[in-house]
Amino acid sequence: MTTQAPPKAVDGAIGFLDERFGTAGFLRGKMKKVFPDHWSFMLGEIALYSFIILLATGTFLTLWFKPSMSEVVYNGHYTKLYGVHMSEAYNSTLRISFDVRGGLLMRQIHHWAAVLFVASLTVHMLRVFFTGAYRKPREVNWLIGLGLFTLALLEGLFGYSLPDDLLSGTGLRITQGVMQSIPLVGTYLFYFAFGGDFPGHDFIPRLYTVHVLLIPGILLALVGAHFMILWHQGHTQFPGKNRAEKNVIGKPFYPVFMIKAGAFFMFTFAVIALLGTFAQINPIWLFGPYTPDAITAGSQPDYYMGFLEGALRIMPNWETNLWGHTVSWNVLVPALVPLGLIMTGAALWPFIEQWATGDKRIHHIADRPRNAPFRTAVGMTAVTFYGLLWLAGGNDVIADKFHVSLYATTWFFRVAVFVGPAIAYFVTKRICLGLQNKDADILHHGVESGVIMRLPSGEFIEVHEPARDEDKAVLTGKVPLPELAIEDEDENGIPSPSARGPLGKLRKNLNQAFTADDVPVNGHDEGHDDTGPHAEEDLQPGGVEPGGTGGSRAISHH
Amino acid sequence: MKWITAWRRRPWAGYAVVLAALAIIGVAYAGVSPRTDRAQAAAAAASDQDVAKGKQLFNQACSSCHGANAEGTKNAPSLIGVGAASVDFQVSTGRMPAMNLGAQIPRKKPVFNEEQTRQIAAYIASLGGGPAIPSKDQVDPASGDAAMGGKLFRANCAQCHNFAGSGGALTGGKYAPPLDKATPEQIYEAMLTGPQAMPVFNDTTLTPAQKRAIIAYVTQTRSEPNPGGNGLGRVGPVAEGLAGWLVGLGLIVIAAMWITARKPKKKHNV
Numbered sequence: 001m002t003t004q005a006p007p008k009a010v011d012g013a014i015g016f017l018d019e020r021f022g023t024a025g026f027l028r029g030k031m032k033k034v035f036p037d038h039w040s041f042m043l044g045e046i047a048l049y050s051f052i053i054l055l056a057t058g059t060f061l062t063l064w065f066k067p068s069m070s071e072v073v074y075n076g077h078y079t080k081l082y083g084v085h086m087s088e089a090y091n092s093t094l095r096i097s098f099d100v101r102g103g104l105l106m107r108q109i110h111h112w113a114a115v116l117f118v119a120s121l122t123v124h125m126l127r128v129f130f131t132g133a134y135r136k137p138r139e140v141n142w143l144i145g146l147g148l149f150t151l152a153l154l155e156g157l158f159g160y161s162l163p164d165d166l167l168s169g170t171g172l173r174i175t176q177g178v179m180q181s182i183p184l185v186g187t188y189l190f191y192f193a194f195g196g197d198f199p200g201h202d203f204i205p206r207l208y209t210v211h212v213l214l215i216p217g218i219l220l221a222l223v224g225a226h227f228m229i230l231w232h233q234g235h236t237q238f239p240g241k242n243r244a245e246k247n248v249i250g251k252p253f254y255p256v257f258m259i260k261a262g263a264f265f266m267f268t269f270a271v272i273a274l275l276g277t278f279a280q281i282n283p284i285w286l287f288g289p290y291t292p293d294a295i296t297a298g299s300q301p302d303y304y305m306g307f308l309e310g311a312l313r314i315m316p317n318w319e320t321n322l323w324g325h326t327v328s329w330n331v332l333v334p335a336l337v338p339l340g341l342i343m344t345g346a347a348l349w350p351f352i353e354q355w356a357t358g359d360k361r362i363h364h365i366a367d368r369p370r371n372a373p374f375r376t377a378v379g380m381t382a383v384t385f386y387g388l389l390w391l392a393g394g395n396d397v398i399a400d401k402f403h404v405s406l407y408a409t410t411w412f413f414r415v416a417v418f419v420g421p422a423i424a425y426f427v428t429k430r431i432c433l434g435l436q437n438k439d440a441d442i443l444h445h446g447v448e449s450g451v452i453m454r455l456p457s458g459e460f461i462e463v464h465e466p467a468r469d470e471d472k473a474v475l476t477g478k479v480p481l482p483e484l485a486i487e488d489e490d491e492n493g494i495p496s497p498s499a500r501g502p503l504g505k506l507r508k509n510l511n512q513a514f515t516a517d518d519v520p521v522n523g524h525d526e527g528h529d530d531t532g533p534h535a536e537e538d539l540q541p542g543g544v545e546p547g548g549t550g551g552s553r554a555i556s557h558h
Numbered sequence: 559m560k561w562i563t564a565w566r567r568r569p570w571a572g573y574a575v576v577l578a579a580l581a582i583i584g585v586a587y588a589g590v591s592p593r594t595d596r597a598q599a600a601a602a603a604a605s606d607q608d609v610a611k612g613k614q615l616f617n618q619a620c621s622s623c624h625g626a627n628a629e630g631t632k633n634a635p636s637l638i639g640v641g642a643a644s645v646d647f648q649v650s651t652g653r654m655p656a657m658n659l660g661a662q663i664p665r666k667k668p669v670f671n672e673e674q675t676r677q678i679a680a681y682i683a684s685l686g687g688g689p690a691i692p693s694k695d696q697v698d699p700a701s702g703d704a705a706m707g708g709k710l711f712r713a714n715c716a717q718c719h720n721f722a723g724s725g726g727a728l729t730g731g732k733y734a735p736p737l738d739k740a741t742p743e744q745i746y747e748a749m750l751t752g753p754q755a756m757p758v759f760n761d762t763t764l765t766p767a768q769k770r771a772i773i774a775y776v777t778q779t780r781s782e783p784n785p786g787g788n789g790l791g792r793v794g795p796v797a798e799g800l801a802g803w804l805v806g807l808g809l810i811v812i813a814a815m816w817i818t819a820r821k822p823k824k825k826h827n828v
């Protein structure tokens with residue numbers, strides 16, 4: 001890590017600010033802030049850059065878009081809609097697409113950026129989750145991230161509802177159904193939002209305000225908070241040589257990271273611009289204007305709403321009548337349960353983990369996913385659940401393209417959303433254990449050298465040589481969880497108060513889940529039998545070196 | 559060619575050209591119209607012969623399923639009264655003669671040529687009437703109103719065939735095929751006869767003018783280029799989501815890996 005002073009230009013600017021606001025110490029320090037070098041740490045940046053692109057292109061669109069439901073007759077350049085009655089919202093979006101110079105490109109960039117915004121948020125969140133980067137002290141930023149994600153979904157939903165084309169109208173109809181299905185308040189909620197009948201004249205203008213002002217404002221504030229906290233707390237980093245809880249190894253913000261980030265922004269922008277130029281998205285002129293009597297095959301929402309659509313499609317058609325009110329489980333459950341499960345679960349997870357493991361320490365070293373099998377497995381369970389619902393949202397396209405029955409796909413997904421996640425849980429856990437065993441084995445016996453030797457007995461073996469220090473540091477960087485101070489029983493055999501009762505039992509069980517599958521990397525007994533003969537045991541005793549970098553326990557010889 | 563240029567410049571040249579054109583059109587019309595009359599007469603005259611030929615072809619290729627007199631068997635429905643339109647649709651799209659009876663008999667390369675198809679149609683029509691094959695004018699996309707066709711298509715057809723006619727899945731392993739291959743005649747006949755899982759749109763549900771408008775919409779839509787780049791199969795947001803993840807995010811993540819990649823190990827540590 002280089003800590004050169006910022007060059008004159010930057011220093012001058014900092015000096016200027018300092019003379020007026022007294023910020024030099026802060027800024028100089030921040031200029032030297034270190035960013036770790038691992039591609040998965042760039043995922044959040046994709047989201048930031050897409051957001052910037054959304055703001056810019058969205059502002060362009062506001063110059064021409066008219067959020068109005070008043071009826072007009074189309075007389076623009078797209079002859080296939082000539083003379084068709086439509087809303088001003090749809091008309092102006094057509095105008096942006098066909099009559100405004102660069103308008104179609106801007107619309108497409110805006111939409112592709114929206115897709116990539118949510119996609120990159122998703123993978124960024126997954127990275128944070130699987131590396132345990134949400135642990136103390138970063139719980140608040142995790143929650144802010146979840147808020148960003150939820151708002152991004154809403155922002156996208158409202159965005160593609162604006163043009164009032166056939167697909168967005170179908171989507172709004174579903175939104176309306178979901179609102180109305182909420183027990184007791186549903187009808188009022190619907191009238192409040194739509195201001196009368198569906199679709200009505202009020203809803204699109206309201207959506208517009210929310211889409212261009214309210215949510216972007218909140219998003220901006222949250223992004224700001226997110227980054228300030230990040231700046232203050234620093235990045236996590238993967239374990240490695242010379243890396244510790246106390247330092248961050250990587251590149252200083254100025255100049256190295258700034259150049260890299262600039263280049264990365266350019267690259268993100270280039271990819272989105274390429275998609276916007278060469279891949280058509282949301283061709284509203286093909287969908288036609290929304291009319292209540294029309295419906296089309298393949299009416300899906302944008303992908304990020306796809307898992308809700310999937311839940312809706314595979315939900316059996318259940319309704320019950322309670323005290324004269326119909327409760328539409330068929331809408332209510334798919335609309336609220338999957339999203340609720342995933343988001344609530346994600347929000348509570350850091351606190352559940354702290355409670356179950358008793359781990360209240362500060363963490364700056366990221367976990368390698370394999371070293372936290374329970375968390376990784378639970379994460380994969382959620383990913384599988386989400387992924388299957390997402391696929392179910394496209395079941396008609398799947399049925400059509402792969403020539404299977406639509407009905408069969410529905411039933412397949414009904415079963416798969418329960419079975420799939422369970423399988424994912426166990427498979428992931430096995431893989432994590434396997435990888436842990438491999439790590440332990442490498443530390444223990446070294447890596448295969450490719451050299452074959454013949455023993456006096458005639459047997460052939462491959463010589464193993466000790467792992468490199470760098471690799472070893474990664475492997476031994478695993479931080480064991482602390483022992484949970486729940487005393488099972490006191491000396492008289494009576495369970496301690498903290499372990500009694502359902503909560504205590506739950507905590508104990510959870511704790512076990514978090515700690516059970518731990519292969520100690522420094523021990524010697526594990527992972528021994530299943531790895532076959534090893535040269536150094538016979539030929540070069542001491543082939544495993546005591547790694548100076550070790551964790552809590554040193555690596556011992558045979 | 560100098561003389562043409564010189565000649566064109568004369569004041570009377572314009573009138574002469576118009577007159578000549580009128581004369582040509584008149585003569586051509588006089589020449590063509592009796593011939594069409596004659597063709598119709600020929601068609602009528604050949605009709606008996608066609609029916610006989612058609613019956614022959616039917617016996618060879620169709621009777622095994624539809625019965626010796628098209629009365630139907632337990633494998634296939636009766637064809638009495640289905641009309642020439644239905645036969646023309648089924649045979650010209652290659653659906654008939656059916657090969658193996660799955661959930662839905664697919665479109666394939668036709669077995670019979672145009673003349674043979676017309677002969678089989680004539681035979682079936684002779685058994686009990688039914689809708690006739692539409693005339694060229696009835697299916698002419700150029701005289702249909704594509705904007706109206708679009709509205710009708712979204713209200714009547716898009717729910718199965720998708721907004722751009724890209725096709726879609728139905729229940730029970732059936733599917734509404736993409737409308738990229740059907741000729742104007744076949745589109746008309748499909749509406750008129752409602753093959754397999756498709757409903758019938760008779761002339762009261764959709765008037766002939768409305769059918770022609772739909773044909774104009776379908777043919778224009780499939781030949782129109784995608785102004786936004788690659789159409790991604792025109793199936794809607796599912797393909798867009800896939801492209802966003804695989805191409806978009808994929809490329810950017812590769813860039814991230816490239817930017818953060820460490821140079822191959824040199825002496826100094828970072």
Ligand code: HEM
Nearest residue numbers: 054055058059061062065111114156159160162212216282
């Ligand atoms: C996080 C941010 C945002 C997301 C996810 C998002 C998403 C979307 C989407 C998916 C559409 C539909 C576009 C289409 O027709 O294909 C849309 C439309 C629109 N957005 Fe945004 N947007 C965001 C921010 C903004 C901002 C900040 C503005 C304005 C300042 C804006 C202005 C508009 C306008 C005017 C439209 C309608 C015009 C049209 O559909 O072509 N958006 N947005």
